[in-house]
Amino acid sequence: MRSHRAVAFVVGMIAVLAAAMLAATSFAGSSASSGSVTIAIGGEPSTLDPLVRDDGNERAVTQSIFETLMGRTADGKSLYPKLAIAAPKRVAPSAWRFKLRPGVKFTDGEPFNADSVVASVKHVLDPKANSEQVGYLGSLKGAKKVNNLTVDILTKGTDPILPSRMYWLRMIPAKWQSISDFASKPVGTGPYVFSEWSRGDHITLTANPSYWGSPKPTIQSVTYKFVPEGSTQVAGLAAGNFNLITNLIPEDAKRAPKAIAVRSTEHPIFILNARPGPQTTANTKVRQAMNYALDKNAIASKLFLGYATVDAGQLLSPSAFGFDPKTKAYPYDVAKAKQLVQQAGATGKKVSIVGESGRWLKDRELIELAAQSWRSIGLDVDVKFYAFPQYLNRLFDQKNRPDVVFVSSSNELYDADRPFTTYYELSGIGASNSDKQLQTWIDKARTELNVNKRAALYHAAVNKARQQAYFAWLVNYEGLWGMSKNVQWQPRSDGFIFLNTMKLAG
Amino acid sequence: MGRFAIGRIVQGLVVVFCVTVVVFVTTRLVGDPVKVMLPFESTPEQRAAFRHQIGFDRPILTQFREYIENLAQGDFGNSLLQDRPTIRIVLEHLPATFELVFAGIALAVLIAVPLGVIAALRPGGVVDRVSVFLSLIGLSVPQFFLGILLILFFAVELQWLPASGKGGLDHLILPALTLALPAVGRLAMIARSSMIDELGNAYVQTAKAKGIPHWRVVGIHALRNAFIPVLTLTGWELIRALAGYSVVVETVFAWPGVGYLAYQAIQDQDLFLLQTIVLVIAVLVVFVNVGIDILYRAVDPRIKLA
Numbered sequence: 129m130r131s132h133r134a135v136a137f138v139v140g141m142i143a144v145l146a147a148a149m150l151a152a153t154s155f156a157g158s159s160a161s162s163g164s165v166t167i168a169i170g171g172e173p174s175t176l177d178p179l180v181r182d183d184g185n186e187r188a189v190t191q192s193i194f195e196t197l198m199g200r201t202a203d204g205k206s207l208y209p210k211l212a213i214a215a216p217k218r219v220a221p222s223a224w225r226f227k228l229r230p231g232v233k234f235t236d237g238e239p240f241n242a243d244s245v246v247a248s249v250k251h252v253l254d255p256k257a258n259s260e261q262v263g264y265l266g267s268l269k270g271a272k273k274v275n276n277l278t279v280d281i282l283t284k285g286t287d288p289i290l291p292s293r294m295y296w297l298r299m300i301p302a303k304w305q306s307i308s309d310f311a312s313k314p315v316g317t318g319p320y321v322f323s324e325w326s327r328g329d330h331i332t333l334t335a336n337p338s339y340w341g342s343p344k345p346t347i348q349s350v351t352y353k354f355v356p357e358g359s360t361q362v363a364g365l366a367a368g369n370f371n372l373i374t375n376l377i378p379e380d381a382k383r384a385p386k387a388i389a390v391r392s393t394e395h396p397i398f399i400l401n402a403r404p405g406p407q408t409t410a411n412t413k414v415r416q417a418m419n420y421a422l423d424k425n426a427i428a429s430k431l432f433l434g435y436a437t438v439d440a441g442q443l444l445s446p447s448a449f450g451f452d453p454k455t456k457a458y459p460y461d462v463a464k465a466k467q468l469v470q471q472a473g474a475t476g477k478k479v480s481i482v483g484e485s486g487r488w489l490k491d492r493e494l495i496e497l498a499a500q501s502w503r504s505i506g507l508d509v510d511v512k513f514y515a516f517p518q519y520l521n522r523l524f525d526q527k528n529r530p531d532v533v534f535v536s537s538s539n540e541l542y543d544a545d546r547p548f549t550t551y552y553e554l555s556g557i558g559a560s561n562s563d564k565q566l567q568t569w570i571d572k573a574r575t576e577l578n579v580n581k582r583a584a585l586y587h588a589a590v591n592k593a594r595q596q597a598y599f600a601w602l603v604n605y606e607g608l609w610g611m612s613k614n615v616q617w618q619p620r621s622d623g624f625i626f627l628n629t630m631k632l633a634g
Numbered sequence: 635m636g637r638f639a640i641g642r643i644v645q646g647l648v649v650v651f652c653v654t655v656v657v658f659v660t661t662r663l664v665g666d667p668v669k670v671m672l673p674f675e676s677t678p679e680q681r682a683a684f685r686h687q688i689g690f691d692r693p694i695l696t697q698f699r700e701y702i703e704n705l706a707q708g709d710f711g712n713s714l715l716q717d718r719p720t721i722r723i724v725l726e727h728l729p730a731t732f733e734l735v736f737a738g739i740a741l742a743v744l745i746a747v748p749l750g751v752i753a754a755l756r757p758g759g760v761v762d763r764v765s766v767f768l769s770l771i772g773l774s775v776p777q778f779f780l781g782i783l784l785i786l787f788f789a790v791e792l793q794w795l796p797a798s799g800k801g802g803l804d805h806l807i808l809p810a811l812t813l814a815l816p817a818v819g820r821l822a823m824i825a826r827s828s829m830i831d832e833l834g835n836a837y838v839q840t841a842k843a844k845g846i847p848h849w850r851v852v853g854i855h856a857l858r859n860a861f862i863p864v865l866t867l868t869g870w871e872l873i874r875a876l877a878g879y880s881v882v883v884e885t886v887f888a889w890p891g892v893g894y895l896a897y898q899a900i901q902d903q904d905l906f907l908l909q910t911i912v913l914v915i916a917v918l919v920v921f922v923n924v925g926i927d928i929l930y931r932a933v934d935p936r937i938k939l940a
Contacts, residue, residue, distance in 0.1 A: 168888075171898050171901070172890075172898065174713075174715035174716050174902065174904075175715070175716055175717065180717075181715055182671070182672065182673050183715070183902075255683065255687060256687075258684060258687045258688065260671055260672050260673065260676075260684070261673075262676065262680050263672055263673035263674075263676035263677075263680060264673060311717070327723075327726050327727075327890070328726065328727055328730065328800070328890025328891075328894070328895075329799060329800055329890050330799075353798070353799055353888065354888060354890070355798050355799070355888040356885050356888065356894070356897060356898070357778075357782075357798075357885055357886050357888070359782050359785075359886075360782070360785060360797060360798045360886055360887065360888060363782070363785045363786060363789055363790050363797040363798075364789070364796075364797040364798050366790045367789040367790045367793055367796070367797045368793070369789075369796055369797050369798070369799075516670065517666065517667075517669070517670060517903065520666070520669040520670060521666065521669070524669060535674075537674070550674060557674075557677075557678065558674070
């Protein structure tokens, strides 16, 4: 009798739970109706002011609200005028003149003109705004209105890549300060208009019916959901809750209804300490051996499941300015690597790797794999994984360079200047060499206006660094995007999402 | 009772202050937020200017003094990234965490207590074995894994429930269940053992001898006494869920609560926001603890709150 009651109780409980679940299913959201899409991004934007934070989630949303003076083709190879009407002209060693597109309006009705450009530059440079984007804007010093539709952008010295930087700097209304809560309710000239921000949950944009440019937006409403977990994004895509996801890993590509890969600008790399000193990597032969020991093709095909290309020994993708097509990756040759280590008398000598885990795609796997490859050629390799903030302390510590430090570099400006100034040039914050010649070339290239001469300087730098093996180059991996079947969209190499290039089938 | 409660609250405030100091010092010792926030390729000058702007170039004692002074005036500081008051951001996310944690723990108690009691009625019986087995599974499976399994089964395969986010009741079920299942394991074990102890007591025999119906003996007399350890553990579960498990569960389910916020703040090294999150959670933990102590007395008037 007792046990009957007990069983009845358990059955009752289960029935209540099941009923609750079944009742709930009737509320469960189905896939997006036509005319709207839902995009999962990795986190909530910190702000929607497009000029203060270096935040990929903010960019994912504001990229379709705000526009830039220059645009860039999807493959990243060339710039074209967007809010400018033509390519800029140099009018002084440190001034570029932009003619602006007439008739463009912000969605609150304010016209786009020279005042907007001056206000945007002023905002990004304002110390009070504390902008994290200054790192991309390099020598930017100010902007001067010439007339209503002409503006001079001023730089601290000669800056040949200022036009590329203008693909980064988004234009805000001149009177942005009088717009109430601009950082939460942004107003731009772009194909989409801000509609709603439900904190912690979603942001919705709607199509701008009077968008000046092309293509015109075809999807009426776009909702961004903040989903940090990659596996939750894929599950949501498979369940029909999302139409596009941004954090897709190669292993999950098959689970997505549709996955598209595009060569990105991301290059994971090992910086080898080539400075004079007692460390094992001070010997060029050892550094070269470390390059020969890495099977880059296997890394691309096995670790990245084919979603990667071997880095041609230069930290640059072919779309970046300065890429040298003649320079090739070190071939995979274990016998030669062993021989070089022996010649250098480095067999059994210690090499320490500084690494981190979880920040970049397959970072831990790459580090473990390299350590194993280097052990197999006779080096005594020791790996230390640090939490990200401590790892950065080691990466940027110029007084005590680690033997080997892992890093991943992306190249949003599609130019050798930024990565080379940071990692190749001896004064760079992440550099581990003492090559004065390399420094001279990179310094010269920074201000060289002749395109061919500038390219030649970078090619020289690429060659020297490759021959001296200042790095162990790995692969250039692809950005992977998961989509529902009804979304038609071609991702870009810079990973930017321009919603007006997206369509819904059927 | 009143004096006791005040004493406990004062003790709690001391704990909160200590937590504040520890968080303030460790977040600054662990790493330099400027390095994480600015693009890697920023120049040392840009880094120095940024560091100066956020006041990190001043002596740590000066920073701490200002922080405490501002706190005393109710100013928790602005988020480094969002440039909004951190307390406002935390309060925006707190209701979602409460909803999830209370639903999860209530679900856990509702499942665990009957399961434990039934198991205790026939130790070694089928229900007992099954419940111990299920409890062990609940205890052993890591929560992020459990969450993903539930998503794959209920959202992707069956398509009954949404995979993530916050919305109607349907959105709450999977994250609450993920939070509840490990707690069910622990609570059911405690409910079972404490019920077995109670049922062996002389007063249960006496009550039975007096002819009191079995369900009354078990469901009222014994259960009430067996409930004390369950209550203790429920409080502990509530605290653990608020102060820890919610980070995992909210991140897996993109549930917009304080745990998810903490995960983002750590990723972005938004130290000011992180400080406020820890402070608010610490205050909540203290409140829950005091609340549980007071509830003890309601359940068992013999307990002296001295």
